[in-house]
Amino acid sequence: MSKNKFVSPIGLLIVILCLFGSLSTHAMQLDTASASMFSDIPEDQEGEELPFTFDPETGKRVIPDSRCLDCHGDENEKTDVRDDGTPVTIYVEHEQLKASVHGEQRCTHCHTTIERVPHRKAPHVAVGCVDCHETTWEESKNNPEIESERLEVVLEQIHGYMDSVHALPYKHDQSRTNATCYDCHEAHNIGELGSIQRKEQRLKNPEICGRCHEKELEDYRDSDHGEAVLEHGDTDAAVCSDCHTTHEIESPGKDKVKLAITENCGDCHEDAQRTYFASYHGQVHRLGYTNTAKCYDCHGSHKIKGEDDPTSEIHASNRLENCRTCHENANDNFLSFWPHGDADDRENYPGLWFFKIFMQLLIVSVMAFFWVHVLMWLYREVIDRIEGKGLIEDLDNPEVVYFRRFPVVWRWIHALFAIATMVLILTGTTLLFSHTDWAKSVVRFLGGPEMEGIIHRTAAVIWLGIFAAHLAIAINNIWTNRATFKWFGSTSMLPNWKDWDDLKGMFKWFVGRGERPEFNHWTYWQKFDYWAPFWGAGVIGSSGIMLFAPETTAILLPGWMFNIATLVHAEEALLAAIFLNSVHFFNVHFRPERFPMSTTIFTGAIPIEEFKHDHRLEYDRLMADGSLDKHLVKRPSRRADLAASFITSVLIIAGLTLLTLVLYGVVTMPS
Amino acid sequence: MKTIVRNLLLTLLVLIPAAQATGPSPSAQALAFTCAGCHGTDGSSVGPSSPSIAGMDPDVFVDAMLDYKNDRRSSTIMKRIALGYTDEQIREMGFFFYRQQLRNRPQVTDPELVALGRKLHDAHCEKCHEGGGRPGDAGTLAGQWMPYLEHAMSDYLNDERPWPRKMERKVKDAIKAEGERAIPALIHYYGSQQ
Numbered sequence: 001m002s003k004n005k006f007v008s009p010i011g012l013l014i015v016i017l018c019l020f021g022s023l024s025t026h027a028m029q030l031d032t033a034s035a036s037m038f039s040d041i042p043e044d045q046e047g048e049e050l051p052f053t054f055d056p057e058t059g060k061r062v063i064p065d066s067r068c069l070d071c072h073g074d075e076n077e078k079t080d081v082r083d084d085g086t087p088v089t090i091y092v093e094h095e096q097l098k099a100s101v102h103g104e105q106r107c108t109h110c111h112t113t114i115e116r117v118p119h120r121k122a123p124h125v126a127v128g129c130v131d132c133h134e135t136t137w138e139e140s141k142n143n144p145e146i147e148s149e150r151l152e153v154v155l156e157q158i159h160g161y162m163d164s165v166h167a168l169p170y171k172h173d174q175s176r177t178n179a180t181c182y183d184c185h186e187a188h189n190i191g192e193l194g195s196i197q198r199k200e201q202r203l204k205n206p207e208i209c210g211r212c213h214e215k216e217l218e219d220y221r222d223s224d225h226g227e228a229v230l231e232h233g234d235t236d237a238a239v240c241s242d243c244h245t246t247h248e249i250e251s252p253g254k255d256k257v258k259l260a261i262t263e264n265c266g267d268c269h270e271d272a273q274r275t276y277f278a279s280y281h282g283q284v285h286r287l288g289y290t291n292t293a294k295c296y297d298c299h300g301s302h303k304i305k306g307e308d309d310p311t312s313e314i315h316a317s318n319r320l321e322n323c324r325t326c327h328e329n330a331n332d333n334f335l336s337f338w339p340h341g342d343a344d345d346r347e348n349y350p351g352l353w354f355f356k357i358f359m360q361l362l363i364v365s366v367m368a369f370f371w372v373h374v375l376m377w378l379y380r381e382v383i384d385r386i387e388g389k390g391l392i393e394d395l396d397n398p399e400v401v402y403f404r405r406f407p408v409v410w411r412w413i414h415a416l417f418a419i420a421t422m423v424l425i426l427t428g429t430t431l432l433f434s435h436t437d438w439a440k441s442v443v444r445f446l447g448g449p450e451m452e453g454i455i456h457r458t459a460a461v462i463w464l465g466i467f468a469a470h471l472a473i474a475i476n477n478i479w480t481n482r483a484t485f486k487w488f489g490s491t492s493m494l495p496n497w498k499d500w501d502d503l504k505g506m507f508k509w510f511v512g513r514g515e516r517p518e519f520n521h522w523t524y525w526q527k528f529d530y531w532a533p534f535w536g537a538g539v540i541g542s543s544g545i546m547l548f549a550p551e552t553t554a555i556l557l558p559g560w561m562f563n564i565a566t567l568v569h570a571e572e573a574l575l576a577a578i579f580l581n582s583v584h585f586f587n588v589h590f591r592p593e594r595f596p597m598s599t600t601i602f603t604g605a606i607p608i609e610e611f612k613h614d615h616r617l618e619y620d621r622l623m624a625d626g627s628l629d630k631h632l633v634k635r636p637s638r639r640a641d642l643a644a645s646f647i648t649s650v651l652i653i654a655g656l657t658l659l660t661l662v663l664y665g666v667v668t669m670p671s
Numbered sequence: 672m673k674t675i676v677r678n679l680l681l682t683l684l685v686l687i688p689a690a691q692a693t694g695p696s697p698s699a700q701a702l703a704f705t706c707a708g709c710h711g712t713d714g715s716s717v718g719p720s721s722p723s724i725a726g727m728d729p730d731v732f733v734d735a736m737l738d739y740k741n742d743r744r745s746s747t748i749m750k751r752i753a754l755g756y757t758d759e760q761i762r763e764m765g766f767f768f769y770r771q772q773l774r775n776r777p778q779v780t781d782p783e784l785v786a787l788g789r790k791l792h793d794a795h796c797e798k799c800h801e802g803g804g805r806p807g808d809a810g811t812l813a814g815q816w817m818p819y820l821e822h823a824m825s826d827y828l829n830d831e832r833p834w835p836r837k838m839e840r841k842v843k844d845a846i847k848a849e850g851e852r853a854i855p856a857l858i859h860y861y862g863s864q865q
Binding site: 061071074083116118119344 | 709731734797798799801807808835836837
């Protein structure tokens, strides 16, 4: 074997060492890589029990609660000294914490900035309640195994807080908020719903808010609420958060807050709120506006006291001054106004109760009678038409001869009257039904309650003006024709025995026990439609004038008249709104002989056959005395007919819409 | 000649991987060998002036080494030693010693001082050095060599070593309570523990 052809033993050894070296180096690199892949923490020796541990996922030290409680659970040393020498309370009552909603959480679950104990540096206490709750909610909301209902409520509160003034940066130190969760919540003592902790926390609420709101706390201490809570431990009495809400705290100068506070008073003072909402003050409030008196405008806010206390804002000696905040010229008569007058309280407000009962009986009886009248009439006409009786229009031969029933002046008066009435109903019922969304939308559309008031008053003036003009024309007509005018004659609007007989005759006809009565110039239902506004004008007009200018009214009338005026104004308007848009519409437009509408009130002319059918006695009388021809006119032009149909349609649709809104308001009216 | 050249080339082949092997960090155990001379095998010190570091909290170990390295703690030779390691190596060494069983050796103590030391410890030191100063997140006191503890306390009291937060107040409260006997009592108490 030649030395040149074969590797020497030394060379072979070197090669083996070389291979081993390479392999071991690679093996070492692989070990290092695999160890660092799995964890930052050097691996534990198997089976060895360690005195403290590190989280294998985060690499962070696991600090057991017991370690924190060595210092923070020592009830003999509840305070410590900060590095700057100031004292600090460090005690946490562990049993209390365990019983709280966070009892299952570890200390470091919330105190995430604490990585070492004992604290090497002054600990930076920063607890991310919001972040943790949002994360927890995200993790649990779709997990049926986790009780998340309460978490959702908490999250809603958090969102309320985030939009509140408390979550804004503190003016004098932008690095922190005005208030954060644990400024108000006792961090280690948040009880479950209904727990004693909650009740205890409730009693502490004023003192907690008072840490920042010192003046308000001072005032509150002196109030009936404050005395009950702070001195007598009454958990039912109002604390700050009952009025100001818990989380959606905003400046009390904002409308949203004013409304919320007023709304919140009613959580305890239900009757007071119910009666307040029945008043004009409350109706405007419920529409979402704050330009009328709210609870605290009269009762005071933080210093609130009962009316017997001489320092109370509602004490008899202070009340007038209170009224004059808004009603500058209020006189002593304002003192007899019942701000919380309750029409259902017969004992304390018998006058108001009487008027309510009277008005409601009137509404029920009128509507019951006429709705029965409507239904029976509908039934009879439908049956008659099936049997080929009654007025059936000959479509092949349309009427060409018409009877002039209304002169131009009455047609204009009716049109303006109808429009003004509808405007009054719309603007008035927004107050009456201020609880509905439609009322809020209408008022918003109109530009707020002040503009709505202007529109309502303008329409009222037009309405009364038309009424007065009509009276003047009617009186003039009677005076002009005084030689021949018969007060109870066939063309008079005054009711007479014939009307009574016709009414009975109609009911007989409805039930098939007689022929349809024959009528004069005015039927009994037309006379009712005519005279009803007289009653309405009296009741709604007089009460409306009283409410129009309260300070002037109070010169003559006691304050409680406002209560009665408000009640009857609303009830009578309700009756008119329902009657006109249901019974009157049926009588004139919707009964089968007239359906879908009659345009006579706008064209002034009625087809002769229809006139003959509805006013047979007058037709016969005019034929007999030969004067019929004087009243006959040609069929209205196509343009006039279209215009009248259009106006009538608009008014009918408007009326039916109003009726729907009003009935919806009645049905949904809070009890 | 050819044989010489060949052998030289083969020698290079052996040395290249060997040189590569010095790149990655040696194991924590290997790093800790360096400490054995003063701190004993696996960190249980046999000498009177070096502390036992077996079972020591890894963060406390790292704190100490970084303090030496960055001149925050006075030392004789520890700064030079600490400078020889990367922060990662120090961390690995910390976990290595953390896993070692602390083996204390008996020391001669005065029972009276031990009793007083226990009382002072319970009143002023236990909250941080819990379990009588056993290895924990505030370091190891129980079973430490008493001469080392004397040196350490002397450093603190002479402002040669920065006080850990709150410790100065606590130590001075103990001295206020028991005067000059306070420090020896605490040292005897810790030295008495096995």
